[in-house]
Amino acid sequence: MKNIYIILLLGTIQSILWACTETNDVINPGDKPVIEAYLAPNHPVSLKAYTEIPYSESSEGVSQVIDGLSIKIIGSNGKTFVLKSVGNGAYESAANELIGVAGTTYSLEFDYKGRKVTATTEIPAKPVNFASDKKEISRTQIDLSAGFQGGVRPPGGGFNEQNTSVNLTWSNPNNYYHFIAVENVETDPVQILIPPTGRTFPNFRFFNEPLTGSSNEVRSQSFQYFGKHNIILYRVNPEYAALYQSSGTTSQNLSTPPTSIINGLGIFTGINADTIKFVVNKN
Template structure:
């Protein structure tokens, strides 16, 4: 009787119960498109890749490429349609009328399965020509274990090291890559130690104006092209350290609207380095 009275006199309770009980439905987001698009200053567009998200708990182990998307890049008020010439989800524009130039704005548009995806980037300026303390780095296999502890990016007198420097008065972000350009690659380490090189020594964007190369930065002997890339913030964002747990929406930062991944332009300068025994 008492409870009946209360409920009759206070319909607010019932109303709140009703409102709260109506849980909201959330849309399925597993169909999102992953964009991986890099524009290199002075080069044609050849590096726009689209894949599907690898669903959590699904049977697939590698992401499925998207080959049926409409992809275009808008520059200077003109739109350039990209074509897909393979089944790997790779799109390109092989003509020179789409110029990737310093300071220019580029917009990427992707239309796929109802998703309208867009992103834009600005081509950064070319880095200053790097200087190098010497053009040859001598590697002794026995020094590897010593270097293992001290790390490849630390200037130490022994083992041998080479310093590459470039101008960076405003502490902007750069990314350093050493690419072996030999036709036939000769391994520095025995096969079983090759994994160590992969595991430990990966570079990340830096605000420094120098990089110290030691033996552990290389896996092959021969000529290397040292590339100093000027990178944009969207590229740096990919390297931010994330703890991903259920308490927050631990989403990596992306500059792709309505999609995932990255669309960015880079510019680079090079210098040669020879790695010898």
């Protein structure tokens, strides 16, 4: 479960930062902290805190980090984490203080602007029987560094390459939420599609939305780098799925994103994962 925190959430937290406040809410717009925390078994605690951006015509649209909070996370196993503020809105437990096993519940609590902010979550079970019908694929490198104009095939070809499927399955009789994430783990990864000069395609990771099924697929052309990859199956709680599904909130459809945090916004949730090793070879 390497890099279990890094992959999650690329983008979902943005909808929270733009939350609006209902007219009957006694908390002033902008006064709720936004929390981002994912608790994984056998990992230390990592949490981030931001200020909310309330919707208004005068809003500059900038969220600020929140440092200096006194945050505790209390486990049902009797273990308490006292998080240390390490700057830039980040809070961490000691490296040797690790989240417990599946089924352990954790409660978050701290004070912010005279109110107690609280939340509770449970560590879900690890995914079961995670399998792939392939362990490797091959792709052809496409070089666009010299440009691609007039329909001329770039050096190296590759546009007619077959887009095959990597079929992934797992057991899920109770319809728990899962999603797939893929990350390249090479120290110096080589791009499959070399971009035109002056452009970059910095996609070391990609992921899909959380679903309640028992299978999914990754298309071969979704891989952007050669070499070793981790295909990670995450089991997540409903609060994560609800937040992900609300991330399309726009100025044309304003709503307060769902959250299980009392007197706050954001995500405080347990996760668990299993990983399959995968290789993309170069033709």
